[in-house]
Amino acid sequence: MPVNLSPPDPGSLLPVPGVALGAAEAGIRKPDRRDLLVVRLDEGARVAAVFTKNRFCAAPVVVARQHLTMLDPDAAIRALVVNTGYANAGTGKAGVAAARQTCAELARLLGCAAGQILPFSTGVIMEPLPVDRIAAGLPRCVADLRGDNWLAAARAIMTTDTVPKAVSRRVTVGESEVIVTGVAKGAGMIHPNMATMLGFVATDARVALPLVRKAVTHAADRSFNCVTVDGDTSTNDAFVLIATGARKMPEIDGERSPEYVAWRDGVTAVARELAHAIVRDGEGATKFITVRVEGGRGADECRKVAFAVAHSPLVKTAFFASDPNLGRILAAVGHADVADLNVDLIDLYLDDVLVAAKGALHPGYREADGQRVMKASEVTVRLVLNRGTASDTVWTCDLSHDYVSINADYRS
Amino acid sequence: MPVNLSPPDPGSLLPVPGVALGAAEAGIRKPDRRDLLVVRLDEGARVAAVFTKNRFCAAPVVVARQHLTMLDPDAAIRALVVNTGYANAGTGKAGVAAARQTCAELARLLGCAAGQILPFSTGVIMEPLPVDRIAAGLPRCVADLRGDNWLAAARAIMTTDTVPKAVSRRVTVGESEVIVTGVAKGAGMIHPNMATMLGFVATDARVALPLVRKAVTHAADRSFNCVTVDGDTSTNDAFVLIATGARKMPEIDGERSPEYVAWRDGVTAVARELAHAIVRDGEGATKFITVRVEGGRGADECRKVAFAVAHSPLVKTAFFASDPNLGRILAAVGHADVADLNVDLIDLYLDDVLVAAKGALHPGYREADGQRVMKASEVTVRLVLNRGTASDTVWTCDLSHDYVSINADYRS
Numbered sequence: 001m002p003v004n005l006s007p008p009d010p011g012s013l014l015p016v017p018g019v020a021l022g023a024a025e026a027g028i029r030k031p032d033r034r035d036l037l038v039v040r041l042d043e044g045a046r047v048a049a050v051f052t053k054n055r056f057c058a059a060p061v062v063v064a065r066q067h068l069t070m071l072d073p074d075a076a077i078r079a080l081v082v083n084t085g086y087a088n089a090g091t092g093k094a095g096v097a098a099a100r101q102t103c104a105e106l107a108r109l110l111g112c113a114a115g116q117i118l119p120f121s122t123g124v125i126m127e128p129l130p131v132d133r134i135a136a137g138l139p140r141c142v143a144d145l146r147g148d149n150w151l152a153a154a155r156a157i158m159t160t161d162t163v164p165k166a167v168s169r170r171v172t173v174g175e176s177e178v179i180v181t182g183v184a185k186g187a188g189m190i191h192p193n194m195a196t197m198l199g200f201v202a203t204d205a206r207v208a209l210p211l212v213r214k215a216v217t218h219a220a221d222r223s224f225n226c227v228t229v230d231g232d233t234s235t236n237d238a239f240v241l242i243a244t245g246a247r248k249m250p251e252i253d254g255e256r257s258p259e260y261v262a263w264r265d266g267v268t269a270v271a272r273e274l275a276h277a278i279v280r281d282g283e284g285a286t287k288f289i290t291v292r293v294e295g296g297r298g299a300d301e302c303r304k305v306a307f308a309v310a311h312s313p314l315v316k317t318a319f320f321a322s323d324p325n326l327g328r329i330l331a332a333v334g335h336a337d338v339a340d341l342n343v344d345l346i347d348l349y350l351d352d353v354l355v356a357a358k359g360a361l362h363p364g365y366r367e368a369d370g371q372r373v374m375k376a377s378e379v380t381v382r383l384v385l386n387r388g389t390a391s392d393t394v395w396t397c398d399l400s401h402d403y404v405s406i407n408a409d410y411r412s
Numbered sequence: 413m414p415v416n417l418s419p420p421d422p423g424s425l426l427p428v429p430g431v432a433l434g435a436a437e438a439g440i441r442k443p444d445r446r447d448l449l450v451v452r453l454d455e456g457a458r459v460a461a462v463f464t465k466n467r468f469c470a471a472p473v474v475v476a477r478q479h480l481t482m483l484d485p486d487a488a489i490r491a492l493v494v495n496t497g498y499a500n501a502g503t504g505k506a507g508v509a510a511a512r513q514t515c516a517e518l519a520r521l522l523g524c525a526a527g528q529i530l531p532f533s534t535g536v537i538m539e540p541l542p543v544d545r546i547a548a549g550l551p552r553c554v555a556d557l558r559g560d561n562w563l564a565a566a567r568a569i570m571t572t573d574t575v576p577k578a579v580s581r582r583v584t585v586g587e588s589e590v591i592v593t594g595v596a597k598g599a600g601m602i603h604p605n606m607a608t609m610l611g612f613v614a615t616d617a618r619v620a621l622p623l624v625r626k627a628v629t630h631a632a633d634r635s636f637n638c639v640t641v642d643g644d645t646s647t648n649d650a651f652v653l654i655a656t657g658a659r660k661m662p663e664i665d666g667e668r669s670p671e672y673v674a675w676r677d678g679v680t681a682v683a684r685e686l687a688h689a690i691v692r693d694g695e696g697a698t699k700f701i702t703v704r705v706e707g708g709r710g711a712d713e714c715r716k717v718a719f720a721v722a723h724s725p726l727v728k729t730a731f732f733a734s735d736p737n738l739g740r741i742l743a744a745v746g747h748a749d750v751a752d753l754n755v756d757l758i759d760l761y762l763d764d765v766l767v768a769a770k771g772a773l774h775p776g777y778r779e780a781d782g783q784r785v786m787k788a789s790e791v792t793v794r795l796v797l798n799r800g801t802a803s804d805t806v807w808t809c810d811l812s813h814d815y816v817s818i819n820a821d822y823r824s
Binding site: 125405 | 506738772
């Protein structure tokens, strides 16, 4: 059961002019589910992406990076293709050839060049990609292409997810109102650096390509890069931002312009909501935990301390048990890779309850208060370092029996 | 059920001349168990220790470090005192005072100075140490002091351990045969840097103090610092090496002498066996996993790669399920913090089975072979980086349902 997360209301998902989506049952790994997705973009769309930092990146990541690097205005990206079932990672040269062949098959159907397609895969690592089944399924995806297919797209890319993840917003940009709609998948192996996470966000705004590229990094750093389920990173993850430019409006081209900031913040809000949905659907999660670190010398040290807490299996099992064994949080802080961190200055709050002040148990703290906070399904851990003015926030979930079950059984 | 680990045969534990141990039921946290230990050393013993690198180090660690720093030949360490139940961490100045008071109480009973006592605590963090109960129990520990009490000592320091951990060896050093006997505790939060681990090893060899200090670091780096259960580190961990000098023999005082090397290697072997026992008794462990990395440019990068694998929850749950989902191992390698690691060079073996060659699935690999290896209770993961001649090894266990249960219930 995900934490306070329901499937999106289909009526809330706004089509993005210039984007059509089509999904099909290609029988790639399991029968009776849509497992193949095509996202077709009208001519003129600008596309930018960030990928996993895992050195063992999958073949589709290698190919997608190449296609984005070769990008020129006359041969821009025209489609994305996403398969589940197999990650096409650890598959060597044959894997790269398989990803290229997938692009070539779709390019033939859409009448563009293979280099204009971005391939994505998610699933089991180190098994060959069944290109024939994918090729056979692509015509059905193309036949299904529709602008209002976002929920079907969200379903088609699910793996261990229990709930499809899709979000839409209208954003006022200068005189215009633009649409931002996105889908994501991911439930485990979620970590900064995009681990086993796929996110696709599209907007109809007209934005210069360099700013689309800036925005994708900005949004990732404030969304997918600050959530964690188990600290592992994946070989396949990617976050793609598409600006179709279908909206009639002046092009956004100044990084300091209020239009850019408004649009970028709208994109970031959608990405963050998708990232939170991934944590809420974290494998076996029963609690949504916000770890906020304040009073640091810089955002970087705040993030390191926050992740040290968010990654700790002992902290995460204590939350699962609703046991305010809060020394585990301080022990995790002490383990953070921050030079000269003075733990004797640190205050620890659980929601509004002051647990520890200046590194030691606060005399006014009552365990009943800690227990009350920990029993809730949403908890905020707040750490005040008392050595500066910077802050940062990351989000995670607890570690439960079901995490073990899901990951012990994933392939069977 | 620990993995291939039985309680030590009491007859196998050799008393160390110059060391007496006494344990008592002090009712520190739970009734009906021995929870307090005193280790008394004859005059002339040389003592060295390494402690947790967690910045949130516990009050007894602060005090023990001070007492070891003040060490002079005329007022050397004369006793250790260890309590379970409370870690006396995150307890501020009151905690330091409580640790000092514990030392003072024992010093009064033994007729030495408080600065000649090293205090150790393990248990729940951030709750005050019940010094009165400890003080009341100390006379019974002193009354119990005996040379052949090693097994009782191993039992008295257990927390979530299911099996007491004690090891003894005879080591030939030049013309002499010396004894090395040690006890340890720890079952979770075990990680390099001494996490929630206490280890006490004593020998009757005559060794110059600087060499005792060298040997404690040498042994820790090859034992307790290369095992991990859950990657968390603790506030309290310590490894203490005691050389009583009770054996009539020439003092070992040359770092390059064969006598030093023989003795140091004997100490390291005992420490390693204790560290392995901790992993075998890892919370919920069902498998003992050796991760060996070869062909690296230096031991440091080999260790980083090995720990990236040994810390991965996805790898550890795959081992729990005996599921050769081996791409997870490569993904963990790709996540290691090693600059310019070329994953296209890496070979992966599971015991003697070649799974991946040059970063991709080996064509001759059969899943049945992987399955056969993974079903065993002891498995070796071997990674060959193919870029140098260095190697390193770490040890870990799998991640099971019981890990979650134990840590969700620890305080109740």
